[in-house]
Amino acid sequence: MLIAAALSALLALAVLGVAAGAEMWRHRLIYFCCMIASLVLLAGGIKHLGQTPGTGPAIVLPIGLPWLAAHFRLDNLSALFMVVVNLAAAATSAYGIGYCSHLPEPRRVTPFYPLFLFGMNAVLIADDAFMFLVAWEFMSLASWLLVLADHKNAENRHAAFVYLVMACFGTFCLLTCFGLMAGGEGAYSFPAMRAAKLDGVSGFLVVLLALLGAGSKAGLVPLHAWLPLAHPAAPSHVSALMSGVMTKVALYGLIRILFDLHGEVNWAWGAVMMVIGGITAVMGVLYAILQDDLKKLLAYSTVENIGVVMIGLGLAIAFKGSGEKTLAALALVAGLYHIVNHSIFKTLWFLSAGAVITATGERDLGKLGGLAKRMPWNGVAALVGALAIAALPPLNGFVSEWLIFQSLFKGPSLPHWAMKFGVPVVGAMLALAAALAAACFVRAYGIAFLGRPRSQAAAEAHQVPASMRLTVAFLAVMCVVLGAIPVTVTDALSHVVTPLTGVQFAVSADLGWPWLSPVSSTRGSYSGTVLVMTGLGLCAVTLMLARLLGTSRLRRADAWDCGHKEDIPQSQYTGQSFSQPLRRVFCASIFAARESVDMPDPGDNRPAELKVRVIDPIWVGLYATIGRAVDFIADLVNRIQYLTVRRYLLMMFTTLVLMLLVVAVRQNQ
Amino acid sequence: MSAIAWQLLQIVLVVAVSPLITGWVRLVKSRLNGRIGASPFQPYRDIYRLLQKEAVVAHSASWIFRTAPYVTFGAVWLAACIVPAFTTNLFLAQAADLIALVALLGLARFWTALAGMDIGTSFGGLGASREMMIASLAEPAMLMVTFSLSLISGTTAPAQIIAFILSGGVGIEVSLGLALAALVMVAIAENGRIPIDNPATHLELTMVHEAMVLEYSGRHLALMEGAGMVRLTLFMALIGGLFAPWGMAQAGDGAVAVLVGLGAFLAKCFILATALGVFETSIAKMRVFRYADFLGGALLLGLLATIFLYVSEAV
Numbered sequence: 001m002l003i004a005a006a007l008s009a010l011l012a013l014a015v016l017g018v019a020a021g022a023e024m025w026r027h028r029l030i031y032f033c034c035m036i037a038s039l040v041l042l043a044g045g046i047k048h049l050g051q052t053p054g055t056g057p058a059i060v061l062p063i064g065l066p067w068l069a070a071h072f073r074l075d076n077l078s079a080l081f082m083v084v085v086n087l088a089a090a091a092t093s094a095y096g097i098g099y100c101s102h103l104p105e106p107r108r109v110t111p112f113y114p115l116f117l118f119g120m121n122a123v124l125i126a127d128d129a130f131m132f133l134v135a136w137e138f139m140s141l142a143s144w145l146l147v148l149a150d151h152k153n154a155e156n157r158h159a160a161f162v163y164l165v166m167a168c169f170g171t172f173c174l175l176t177c178f179g180l181m182a183g184g185e186g187a188y189s190f191p192a193m194r195a196a197k198l199d200g201v202s203g204f205l206v207v208l209l210a211l212l213g214a215g216s217k218a219g220l221v222p223l224h225a226w227l228p229l230a231h232p233a234a235p236s237h238v239s240a241l242m243s244g245v246m247t248k249v250a251l252y253g254l255i256r257i258l259f260d261l262h263g264e265v266n267w268a269w270g271a272v273m274m275v276i277g278g279i280t281a282v283m284g285v286l287y288a289i290l291q292d293d294l295k296k297l298l299a300y301s302t303v304e305n306i307g308v309v310m311i312g313l314g315l316a317i318a319f320k321g322s323g324e325k326t327l328a329a330l331a332l333v334a335g336l337y338h339i340v341n342h343s344i345f346k347t348l349w350f351l352s353a354g355a356v357i358t359a360t361g362e363r364d365l366g367k368l369g370g371l372a373k374r375m376p377w378n379g380v381a382a383l384v385g386a387l388a389i390a391a392l393p394p395l396n397g398f399v400s401e402w403l404i405f406q407s408l409f410k411g412p413s414l415p416h417w418a419m420k421f422g423v424p425v426v427g428a429m430l431a432l433a434a435a436l437a438a439a440c441f442v443r444a445y446g447i448a449f450l451g452r453p454r455s456q457a458a459a460e461a462h463q464v465p466a467s468m469r470l471t472v473a474f475l476a477v478m479c480v481v482l483g484a485i486p487v488t489v490t491d492a493l494s495h496v497v498t499p500l501t502g503v504q505f506a507v508s509a510d511l512g513w514p515w516l517s518p519v520s521s522t523r524g525s526y527s528g529t530v531l532v533m534t535g536l537g538l539c540a541v542t543l544m545l546a547r548l549l550g551t552s553r554l555r556r557a558d559a560w561d562c563g564h565k566e567d568i569p570q571s572q573y574t575g576q577s578f579s580q581p582l583r584r585v586f587c588a589s590i591f592a593a594r595e596s597v598d599m600p601d602p603g604d605n606r607p608a609e610l611k612v613r614v615i616d617p618i619w620v621g622l623y624a625t626i627g628r629a630v631d632f633i634a635d636l637v638n639r640i641q642y643l644t645v646r647r648y649l650l651m652m653f654t655t656l657v658l659m660l661l662v663v664a665v666r667q668n669q
Numbered sequence: 670m671s672a673i674a675w676q677l678l679q680i681v682l683v684v685a686v687s688p689l690i691t692g693w694v695r696l697v698k699s700r701l702n703g704r705i706g707a708s709p710f711q712p713y714r715d716i717y718r719l720l721q722k723e724a725v726v727a728h729s730a731s732w733i734f735r736t737a738p739y740v741t742f743g744a745v746w747l748a749a750c751i752v753p754a755f756t757t758n759l760f761l762a763q764a765a766d767l768i769a770l771v772a773l774l775g776l777a778r779f780w781t782a783l784a785g786m787d788i789g790t791s792f793g794g795l796g797a798s799r800e801m802m803i804a805s806l807a808e809p810a811m812l813m814v815t816f817s818l819s820l821i822s823g824t825t826a827p828a829q830i831i832a833f834i835l836s837g838g839v840g841i842e843v844s845l846g847l848a849l850a851a852l853v854m855v856a857i858a859e860n861g862r863i864p865i866d867n868p869a870t871h872l873e874l875t876m877v878h879e880a881m882v883l884e885y886s887g888r889h890l891a892l893m894e895g896a897g898m899v900r901l902t903l904f905m906a907l908i909g910g911l912f913a914p915w916g917m918a919q920a921g922d923g924a925v926a927v928l929v930g931l932g933a934f935l936a937k938c939f940i941l942a943t944a945l946g947v948f949e950t951s952i953a954k955m956r957v958f959r960y961a962d963f964l965g966g967a968l969l970l971g972l973l974a975t976i977f978l979y980v981s982e983a984v
Binding site: 369379383386387390391392402406409420424425427436438445446450451517524525530531535538542552554557558562566569571 | 717773808816825829
């Protein structure tokens with residue numbers, strides 16, 4: 001009941017947001033109320049996470065299609081995603097309290113923000129296809145409006161346009177997908193779809209359309225093109241929600257269809273999803289390494305992480321389709337764990353980026369530097385987030401990647417040859433993506449937060465308001481907690497996985513708390529808790545030994561730098577120079593990355609220039625081609641725009657005759 | 670109970686013998702170069718001398734720079750405690766497996782690279798950038814080695830892999846050979862040895878690891894150098910343990926078996942260190958952009974090691 005109240009409150013807040021006007025305290029109050037609503041929804045999610053499957057609260061409202069009331073239900077999977085969504089939403093709302101006054105036009109953000117939260121939560125609890133799609137569109141359109149918040153910037157308008165086109169494409173695919181599952185009678189409620197049997201062709205099409213529809217929202221390569229345009233264009237707390245949470249709602253749709261409604265997905269789809277996931281992960285992180293815009297970099301990193309989750313989901317489908325239910329549950333737990341983790345550390349980084357923009361007005365890495373000293377809170381929190389994204393122990397990102405690796409390593413036990421040879425290749429891609437993510441975030445953190453300030457704005461950066469600092473600190477603590485007590489998390493996740501895979505499963509079955517031992521105690525185990533304790537102990541011993549054997553004297557001096565004195569901060573490594581070796585090694589063939597040096601002749605006073613050319617193969621190869629094709633067809637169609645009335649009448653008549661012919665032929669059959 | 674005792678012994682042992690192993694490699698290299706060379710115990714004196722000196726920290730350094738030596742040393746030390754050196758009966762054997770080992774080394778590298786960028790000098794950035802490029806290929810290669818070992822033995826825990834090999838569960842396999850080759854190549858890269866990096870270089874532009882720690886002095890430098898030495902020992906224990914586990918004591922073995930294990934460990938380190946010295950003397954350092962070929966080769970070898978398992982099964 002509280003959940004329904006919180007959702008209605010969000011709708012009401014959207015209306016109030018319109019009336020907020022120019023007074024800042026009203027905006028702050030609305031964000032505060034959003035935070036309370038999110039916390040209520042979070043508590044609701046946590047409460048129902050461990051419920052016995054099939055006992056979740058349900059509600060039927062007399063709205064929607066005339067012959068189909070609106071069905072809502074909160075089952076275990078919905079509860080988990082409700083936790084994911086609202087944990088991040090509570091943080092971004094709290095952040096918004098301080099951040100809204102720094103926005104250029106807060107009145108274009110505040111009304112749509114609660115609407116966006118409402119849309120995402122409604123997708124999760126929808127129990128029929130109609131409500132699901134309505135809520136899905138709420139989410140898409142509200143976020144589209146938020147992308148357009150700073151509409152005076154032409155780049156943002158372009159981003160919003162591409163986003164709208166891709167959102168329409170995604171919804172179209174999902175609509176068709178649900179249509180196929182509903183069958184001829186139009187059984188749109190989820191229980192009816194679950195009961196229905198799909199024949200071969202429609203079963204195939206349902207999976208394909210679900211992958212296209214949810215995949216385009218989640219940002220799978222090659223459907224990711226809108227994501228790095230739209231996510232950075234929105235205000236930072238909305239970027240955090242779009243990247244950290246909305247992509248997860250898309251994955252929720254995918255899991256709902258593939259694991260719950262469809263029920264019998266062929267194992268080969270799992271193999272396909274793993275390969276797509278692997279490609280998405282590697283491409284995403286390579287794109288990220290090439291970016292100089294901090295928010296674009298983060299958006300591409302989201303693409304990478306979605307790829308990592310897809311590898312886990314694909315494995316789960318492959319195991320489930322081959323009858324290996326326990327391993328399917330393990331892979332699904334791994335994927336869900338990564339979903340939870342990514343929602344936290346990506347929110348953390350986008351909020352940090354927002355703080356950086358607030359403090360300096362810059363989001364170009366080349367103009368930042370030295371912020372760890374000027375903004376200590378954000379410096380520490382962003383470092384924790386970077387370590388988590390780079391999948392380093394003892395943080396949460398490592399645990400989920402560890403679980404994905406553990407389940408990948410069991411992949412070759414499947415009887416299919418495609419899996420035996422494919423899984424090692426996907427494993428190599430995942431490992432490559434993880435290692436490149438570390439390089440990417442050493443670059444992002446090292447350039448933005450360390451070194452000397454590269455611009456006046458960075459040198460004069462100031463602390464941001466308390467609500468913005470406390471939220472990133474909270475999220476950083478969550479990263480540590482979820483990494484240090486992994487078993488508690490996997491136990492909660494196994495409640496979600498049980499109804500989807502039909503098997504009781506605990507990752508810690510063999511050794512108990514706090515040991516993660518996915519298959520058995522002798523098959524490899526991990527304990528973040530023990531590792532953290534020992535590591536801290538060893539670090540303390542190191543510190544003591546160094547003090548005991550040596551001196552603790554310390555002197556501050558100029559940097560030595562091999563005797564070179566570098567006074568201008570521009571002599572430091574920049575984002576471009578940091579990524580140069582990686583660009584040469586990895587991007588020379590995929591992105592056709594080339595460098596050319598323009599060296600003026602002796603006596604010429606022009607400065608020498610280094611030009612870097614990078615071609616996005618997917619945009620140029622796929623999207624630009626489609627764009628040209630659409631233009632071409634539009635030109636052809638354009639000709640019928642200027643006909644005489646007589647010709648239009650003739651066309652209508654011809655169409656009518658053709659339709660009648662079709663009807664006649666069909667009746668005769 | 671014995672697991673805890675042996676674990677404590679290993680914690681002390683890896684730190685105690687590491688400088689000696691590094692000193693031995695240096696001695697072998699100097700003898701091959703026709704020099705008399707310093708005593709193999711010289712690294713102990715070097716570290717003690719550095720600890721006595723005051724630490725000089727640049728004005729522009731943040732807390733990252735000052736914590737990096739402790740985090741790096743702590744992470745590498747922890748990683749070295751996980752790899753069974755003389756017995757598989759270790760308390761921490763279940764706390765982390767090979768994947769966690771790779772990640773712990775990654776943590777040390779991440780923090781060191783950040784420290785390199787912290788001062789804001791071009792050499793630091795250069796070192797960090799190149800180190801991350803090398804790691805982006807070396808880390809996947811090591812995970813692929815883990816993958817093939819896990820397929821052979823059914824586990825990712827080093828202690829269990831060693832127990833499996835010792836129990837005679839595996840014969841001579843092509844895959845094992847490929848995995849060994851890949852692991853050796855990774856070890857060379859991770860430890861910054863020739864042909865990837867030269868630990869004794871004095872030419873700034875060819876430095877990788879040294880460029881990152883260029884600004885360190887005093888106790889900070891001692892810890893950074895010490896971390897490098899422990900890392901070398903770690904890889905020797907790993908290669909010696911996984912691919913030549915003979916002599917290793919196991920759960921349930923008494924003190925005598927552990928003594929034999931200790932002797933075997935020291936002998937293996939001695940052989941590997943000598944081999945490393947000979948190898949480093951006999952080849953030249955590579956150009957930076959040849960690293961990708963070398964390490965890409967290691968990654969492919971690791972991948973081939975897994976795929977060959979099925980090929981040999983099918984034949």
